[in-house]
Amino acid sequence: MEKNKWQTKWPERISYGLSDGADNLVFQVMTTYLLYFYTDVYGLNSGAVAVLFIVARIADVIGSIIVGIMIDNTRSRFGKSRPFFLWYAVPYVAFAILTFATPNFSEHGKLIWAYVTYLGLGFFYTTVNSPITSVLPTMTQNPREITLLGVIRQFGGSTGQIIVSVFTVPLVALFGSGNERIGFLWTIILFGIISLILILNTFFQIRERFTVKEIAHQPLSKVVGMLKKNTPWIVLSVVILLFWLVTGIKNQTTIYYFKYVWNNADLVPWASSFTFSSLIGVILLIRLTIKHDKKKVMTLGMITALIGQFILAGGVYLSNLIIIFGGILINSIGNGIIVGLVSIMIADTIRYGVVLGIQAEGVLSSANILGVNLGLGLSGLITAGLFDVAGYVPNAKQNLATLKMINMNYVWIPLIIYILMIVVLHFYNESKLQAEINSDN
Numbered sequence: 001m002e003k004n005k006w007q008t009k010w011p012e013r014i015s016y017g018l019s020d021g022a023d024n025l026v027f028q029v030m031t032t033y034l035l036y037f038y039t040d041v042y043g044l045n046s047g048a049v050a051v052l053f054i055v056a057r058i059a060d061v062i063g064s065i066i067v068g069i070m071i072d073n074t075r076s077r078f079g080k081s082r083p084f085f086l087w088y089a090v091p092y093v094a095f096a097i098l099t100f101a102t103p104n105f106s107e108h109g110k111l112i113w114a115y116v117t118y119l120g121l122g123f124f125y126t127t128v129n130s131p132i133t134s135v136l137p138t139m140t141q142n143p144r145e146i147t148l149l150g151v152i153r154q155f156g157g158s159t160g161q162i163i164v165s166v167f168t169v170p171l172v173a174l175f176g177s178g179n180e181r182i183g184f185l186w187t188i189i190l191f192g193i194i195s196l197i198l199i200l201n202t203f204f205q206i207r208e209r210f211t212v213k214e215i216a217h218q219p220l221s222k223v224v225g226m227l228k229k230n231t232p233w234i235v236l237s238v239v240i241l242l243f244w245l246v247t248g249i250k251n252q253t254t255i256y257y258f259k260y261v262w263n264n265a266d267l268v269p270w271a272s273s274f275t276f277s278s279l280i281g282v283i284l285l286i287r288l289t290i291k292h293d294k295k296k297v298m299t300l301g302m303i304t305a306l307i308g309q310f311i312l313a314g315g316v317y318l319s320n321l322i323i324i325f326g327g328i329l330i331n332s333i334g335n336g337i338i339v340g341l342v343s344i345m346i347a348d349t350i351r352y353g354v355v356l357g358i359q360a361e362g363v364l365s366s367a368n369i370l371g372v373n374l375g376l377g378l379s380g381l382i383t384a385g386l387f388d389v390a391g392y393v394p395n396a397k398q399n400l401a402t403l404k405m406i407n408m409n410y411v412w413i414p415l416i417i418y419i420l421m422i423v424v425l426h427f428y429n430e431s432k433l434q435a436e437i438n439s440d441n
Contacts, residue, residue, distance in 0.1 A: 007140040007209060008149065015205035016139070016149055017156035019085065019132050022198030024160030025191040026096040027125060029168060031376055032251040033184070034099070035384055038114060040394040041180045042102050048111055050384035052118065057377020060122045064370040067126045071134050079208030081135035088127035089199040093192040095121040100188040102181045122373060128199055129372075137347045138208040150344035151285050158278045158336060164191070165272030169255075169265070233349040235428045236342075239298075239421055240371030243338055246417040248379025253409040256387075260398045261406060267321070274328040281336025288337070294345055295430040299422060301337025306418040308334055313411045338421075352433050383409055 008016075035053075038044040044052075067084075074080045099117040103109075136149060168187060176183020228234075254272070259265040281301060288297045308331025315323030390405040392398065398406075 006145050012205050013152050015202050017152035018198045019202040020153045020157035021160035022195040023129050024157050025195045028161045028164035035252045036255050046384045046392050047388035050381050053377050053380030056119050056122050057374050059119050060373030063123045063126050067130050081131035082208055084127055084131040085199050085203035089196050092124040092128050093196045095124050096192050100184045133343050137350050146347050147344050154282045154340035162276050165275055166269050169269050232433045238424050241375045242417055242421045244372045244375025245379050246414045248376040249409055250414050252383045256406050257410045274325050275332040277329045278332040278336030281333040282340040285340045293430050295428050298341045301334045302422045305331050305334025309415050316411050
């Protein structure tokens with residue numbers, strides 16, 4: 001196939017984008033509301049939940065590597081990445097529903113149930129999300145088409161995230177009629193069914209047209225050793241980790257902030273609705289990446305997100321909802337730019353890996369899911385741990401220390417992490433990466 005020829009059509013492109021939307025319908029409920037669900041609905045101790053989150057993320061780090069190796073060693077008539085959508089869609093949705101089920105066990109039994117279901121959900125999320133990244137460089141050789149597919153993917157993912165952010169709380173109220181246990185269960189069942197349909201649609205619609213390059217797969221020990229030379233991959237992996245760390249901390253704290261600081265949980269859907277602006281950031285990518293390299297565009301996204309976070313901070317300390325919502329809107333535009341570039345830039349590091357003699361799409365693409373899992377795990381540990389230290393009590397008036405801790409999680413910790421992201425990205429040498437990729441073609 002010609003390198004600059006467009007090799008996908010719109011039904012395939014849209015189906016590819018919907019795969020991330022499908023995952024996010026379940027994943028965002030988990031990342032945004034599971035901490036609240038465990039502490040305020042299922043009645044688990046926040047300290048115990050903090051430990052659960054970090055244990056789960058350690059397991060997910062291992063799981064991410066395992067799934068990457070599974071993809072690299074898969075040989076089927078459907079390809080290497082594509083069959084994972086077929087094989088693991090049902091287990092993913094099943095464990096999502098079980099995670100939000102609330103069997104009437106003892107306190108110890110509830111915690112065991114949470115461990116089994118949450119760890120299972122984390123693993124099966126990896127099996128349906130890692131292939132979205134690893135399959136991208138096998139769908140087309142056209143660099144502009146890879147960018148377009150990455151944008152469409154993030155548009156789908158952001159749409160799923162916005163749907164969850166805006167409609168979860170109202171759906172819980174509608175289905176539960178005051179009983180949040182029932183409400184959360186039926187909400188995740190609804191999102192899970194839609195997710196299942198969309199994931200299976202991705203399997204049937206997309207195609208793997210070629211391998212990145214015919215290189216014999218090498219032993220894992222050699223792959224790991226050679227990864228040290230792929231500096232862009234290492235830098236991008238750290239950026240992804242930091243992005244999902246800040247995303248997890250903010251998402252998890254949102255419902256606590258409005259429930260206990262503003263004493264009005266009904267403001268959560270309103271605040272979340274302003275994250276629609278992440279779609280603006282995603283759409284801007286197509287034009288921005290034509291004129292500027294990806295590193296500059298991602299840096300712009302980080303700066304925009306940081307500015308939005310500063311505005312949000314002003315709104316928090318002025319107790320002004322309009323300023324808070326404005327900060328969320330601007331911050332989300334920046335986040336849309338950042339996350340929209342992730343899969344595109346990972347595809348570049350996969351191609352750069354080939355230059356270094358590595359054909360390990362699964363392991364290299366695991367940087368995304370590894371960063372997601374580790375970042376969210378650390379965010380859960382930080383949020384739940386700090387709340388526990390401050391003396392958080394579910395469904396009660398909070399002490400001053402807890403209210404200060406909520407504000408710290410919602411404002412100051414994210415500000416610091418955005419600054420760290422800008423510093424880390426500085427070490428991403430895109431000109432060298434693209435020069436070596438082009439010289440190898």
